[in-house]
Amino acid sequence: MRDKFLVVAVLLLVGCATTSRINRVSIGMTKQQVIAAMGNPNSSSGEGDSEELDYVLVNNPVVPTSGGTYAVRLTDGKVVWYGQINNRAGHWGPPTQHYTVDVNQN
Numbered sequence: 001m002r003d004k005f006l007v008v009a010v011l012l013l014v015g016c017a018t019t020s021r022i023n024r025v026s027i028g029m030t031k032q033q034v035i036a037a038m039g040n041p042n043s044s045s046g047e048g049d050s051e052e053l054d055y056v057l058v059n060n061p062v063v064p065t066s067g068g069t070y071a072v073r074l075t076d077g078k079v080v081w082y083g084q085i086n087n088r089a090g091h092w093g094p095p096t097q098h099y100t101v102d103v104n105q106n
Contacts, residue, residue: 019057
């Protein structure tokens with residue numbers, strides 16, 4: 001019984017670490033820095049000078065629906081937005097709101 005409890009406790013702790021990976025991202029990071037912090041994305045898309053990296057992260061591996069989908073948006077190779085996105089109509093929709101930050105401050 002004790003061993004079973006220990007396994008569940010470890011799984012819960014490991015699961016909590018997965019969604020916290022998004023906290024390693026910051027505005028202005030490069031794509032290579034994001035991948036080093038988050039791992040390879042589940043999917044990616046792009047248009048023009050913008051790119052989006054999508055990650056499916058869970059809070060608890062025992063309850064796979066406990067997390068969500070997170071996106072990291074890059075413009076000119078730098079992070080301009082990151083956060084959780086919504087699932088609408090069976091596909092990944094854009095975030096409910098987002099902010100663009102000018103990382104080219106003089």
